[in-house]
Amino acid sequence: MATVLVVDDHEMTRLGLRACAQAMGLASVEWLEAGTLAGAMALYESRRPDLVLLDLKLPDSLGLQGLRRFLAHFPDARVAVFSAAEGALVVEQATALGALGFVPKSASSACILDMVRGWLQQASPVAGPSPAMAACRPGTELLSPTQIRVLERVLAGMSNQQIADELGLALGTVKNAVSSIMLKLDARSRLHLISLFR
Structure with missing residues (x-):
């Protein structure tokens, strides 16, 4: 069973994503949750999930600092940024730091879960544009x-x-x-x- 760690300080966001996943055919995925960067790192250390969805605004971390700290501790982690900050510069910097990709919170649940499903099916990160993003970009x-x-x-x-x-x-x-x-x-x-x- 694949394991996904959702790191977001809003409990409803975490619960909503899990509920949507169960309703849309990702029931076989085990969903782990953390509301802080410290909690996420401790959970990752013990469980080693297949994918991490990391928000950029956490109580103990702001912006890309959290991504940098997480990957410094776990360089082999497969981390996708999960954020409402969707500027091109943020996406570019996150990718440069080693993020697997970028999940915009403004995207539909179906789109977000399609991206998660695609990453779980990949053996390793793939450079370049993701076809899963085709239905996620504004416009x-x-x-x-x-x-x-x-x-x-x-x-x-x-x-x-x-x-x-x-x-x-x-x-x-x-x-x-x-x-x-x-x-x-x-x-x-x-x-x-x-x-x-x-």
Whole structure:
């Protein structure tokens, strides 16, 4: 059974995430909880969970200091930042410090749990944009389900032809979808589109 440690000083956030997970097919995951960085480190020491979701605002830690301290003690830990601070600079700095990824609290429960599921299925952190983020970035709520599926494959590095083959769509349909996605997300190029999710 996979184990996830949620570190957040709001009990309702921790309980809500656990309840959503049980309701959405992640009942086989064991959820551990901590409300402070010290509590999280003690729990990690004894249980060694597969994934840590770490808030950046805790009673005994503020900002990226907590991530830095946690990874200094447990350099092999798989830690994803779980925060309401979603600025590009914060995401970039968290990744530079060794975070597995970034989970925005503004994302839907389904999106957050999709990201958790994806990380639990990975043997090790993967660099680059995460396809799971396709439905989490602000603005993607404007995309249709088909456009989300196309976007996920663009982020995975697939060509239009590969996307068309995998999804069973006409090449022209995929090209139109990519153009619409770029327009809705204000991306200047395919490369710029991918960089939005880094």
